[in-house]
Amino acid sequence: MIYFDHPYPRYGLASVLYHAEIKTVTPNTIPRKEELADLAGKFINDALHTYRLHTEDKPLDNADTELRYRYLEADELATKKSAGQDSSNLYYLAPHIATGDTSANRLIGEAKKMVKKLSKGKGLDKTVQLKRSFSPFTTKINEGSKTLSNPKATLLQAGFTMAATLTQYKPAAQLDFKNQVIIPDLPLNDLLLFIDLFNKMRSWETENLKVRELKAGNKNYRPPLFNGNYPNAPNTPVFGPVGLAGAMGVWAKKVNILDQMDEVIAKLVNNPIYLVSYEASLFKQIHLGHHIARLAKEQNLPQAINGLYYADFYNPEHNRRDNPTRLLFLDMSSRFLQLYSKSAFKDFLAFRLQYPHSFSPILEDYFMNEANISKEIIESARVYGSYLNLVAYLIGKNEAENKQTGKNEFEAKARVLAQLESTAMSCKTSTELFARLNVQAGRMSNRDVPGGASAFMEATNTGKISIDTAKQLILAYMRLKGKKSAKSEDEASTAEGKTFTTN
Numbered sequence: 001m002i003y004f005d006h007p008y009p010r011y012g013l014a015s016v017l018y019h020a021e022i023k024t025v026t027p028n029t030i031p032r033k034e035e036l037a038d039l040a041g042k043f044i045n046d047a048l049h050t051y052r053l054h055t056e057d058k059p060l061d062n063a064d065t066e067l068r069y070r071y072l073e074a075d076e077l078a079t080k081k082s083a084g085q086d087s088s089n090l091y092y093l094a095p096h097i098a099t100g101d102t103s104a105n106r107l108i109g110e111a112k113k114m115v116k117k118l119s120k121g122k123g124l125d126k127t128v129q130l131k132r133s134f135s136p137f138t139t140k141i142n143e144g145s146k147t148l149s150n151p152k153a154t155l156l157q158a159g160f161t162m163a164a165t166l167t168q169y170k171p172a173a174q175l176d177f178k179n180q181v182i183i184p185d186l187p188l189n190d191l192l193l194f195i196d197l198f199n200k201m202r203s204w205e206t207e208n209l210k211v212r213e214l215k216a217g218n219k220n221y222r223p224p225l226f227n228g229n230y231p232n233a234p235n236t237p238v239f240g241p242v243g244l245a246g247a248m249g250v251w252a253k254k255v256n257i258l259d260q261m262d263e264v265i266a267k268l269v270n271n272p273i274y275l276v277s278y279e280a281s282l283f284k285q286i287h288l289g290h291h292i293a294r295l296a297k298e299q300n301l302p303q304a305i306n307g308l309y310y311a312d313f314y315n316p317e318h319n320r321r322d323n324p325t326r327l328l329f330l331d332m333s334s335r336f337l338q339l340y341s342k343s344a345f346k347d348f349l350a351f352r353l354q355y356p357h358s359f360s361p362i363l364e365d366y367f368m369n370e371a372n373i374s375k376e377i378i379e380s381a382r383v384y385g386s387y388l389n390l391v392a393y394l395i396g397k398n399e400a401e402n403k404q405t406g407k408n409e410f411e412a413k414a415r416v417l418a419q420l421e422s423t424a425m426s427c428k429t430s431t432e433l434f435a436r437l438n439v440q441a442g443r444m445s446n447r448d449v450p451g452g453a454s455a456f457m458e459a460t461n462t463g464k465i466s467i468d469t470a471k472q473l474i475l476a477y478m479r480l481k482g483k484k485s486a487k488s489e490d491e492a493s494t495a496e497g498k499t500f501t502t503n
Helices: 007-019 033-050 101-120 135-141 155-166 190-203 236-254 256-270 291-298 300-307 325-340 342-349 356-369 375-401 407-428 430-445 451-461 466-479
Strands: 053-054 066-068 092-093 127-129 152-154 172-175 178-184 210-213 272-276 284-285
Touching: 007 033, 007 155, 007 178, 007 190, 007 272, 033 101, 033 155, 101 155, 127 155, 127 342, 152 155, 152 256, 178 190, 178 236, 190 236, 190 256, 190 375, 236 256, 236 300, 256 291, 291 325, 291 356, 291 430, 300 325, 300 356, 325 342, 342 466, 356 375, 356 466, 375 407, 375 430, 375 451, 375 466, 407 430, 407 466, 430 451, 430 466, 451 466
Parallel strands: none
Antiparallel strands: 053 092, 066 210, 127 152, 172 178, 178 272, 272 284
16 A cells, blocks of 8 residues: 655645545555556646736735735746746745745746656656655755755655645645645545545635735735635744644534544644745644644634734834744744643743733633643632732823823833732742732722632632742733723734734
8 A cells, every 4th residue: 555654745645635536545445556646647737726826906005905816827837937927026826835936936847747757657666856846855854964965756756745745735824935834744544534624624715815905005915825724824824733723623613523623633633743844944843732632622722822913012112013022922822832831831921911811711721721720719810810900900091191101001001010020920928929919909009809819819828829820820810801901803914013002
């Protein structure tokens, strides 16, 4: 049975089989080698029809514009740079094509040659070069080696490698203007199951991903498809497989196929996942924690993730889309959701900002399932954190209205939150922690701590939860916005340098 030890050509094989409407195989039912070669050739030829996007609409500097993109037909694809099929003329390599812009034209020619070779059905075991234009793993293999010569494989393996590079049956997005795709390392039939679920989801309500609603003066002309080629993709691709699992969960609930989703995600969390790119720095292997299966099924991960994308830093400068601190926070948020470990959560909390209300279920899930804290104590900690957040809001609002410092309401509130955080983190004992925080907050607002916070304070004072865990609970919940103060987390903007701030 042709299987391939390497996950990349195996994914290509699964894509070819799925395209031929073969959704499961056994050693007795898988097509013969010659038939597989013919199917691969037809698949590669078909894949060229979803290779490059273009719009005839012209963006305007002084008015909003709708840019409607379409895939070029295979016979429209240019192979020479002089033809001008590049980003300057609103031509874009589709995000699922796992090659770089510099190799895009060359790959078209290589694909046409491969189709001819495979269609002959001869010399399939002959050794050929795995060229970098269609084999992104070649970049990784050559990284750090003394030679940059292309590795070798059989013609059949090269054909399925190219199929993996071209298939639209894989999750994809663009990160820093470089394509990155997701390749799970699964057995062949499991890949067919994964591709079936993904393709159903990809085909659902995604035509709008090829339409760019462009604000006047915005120079980011790429359509939303480049954020992710499936519905409910995160606003930033840094969340990768976590975002994919969340999107699968939301979509599966909507169309009522939770059993298939459960089966697919159970396989994803038990096997390596490759993030594959022509850009070596974006090439990596990751593992998802088993908690992802629970979050995908029970929570709305896409909403929580996109809420983090618009989270408000205490320092307004960090709210700029391209600010390094904000970008690092998104990386650490992805790492936390991927690993759900104590160290990852500590790194997540290291950034001072207000979380959207949509992130509340994730915090509760983490504290209950990973920190083993009862729901009663978590709810009580939430009451305490909300009290501190309210104190900061009232002080900030008063300060802004009276124009005492020249700060707006958000900046003034952030200053108070930062002061309370500093107080909490400097305390050595639980007695000191609550004595100082309660007095400080009470003097600021003339409000007492709500009775609902007593269970949390008692659990901390009696040692039921550690001082460090108590601090984490306080920080997490004092940063959490209430429903009314949270802005719309469906808001979307891709303006360069955009600042996201709310009160």
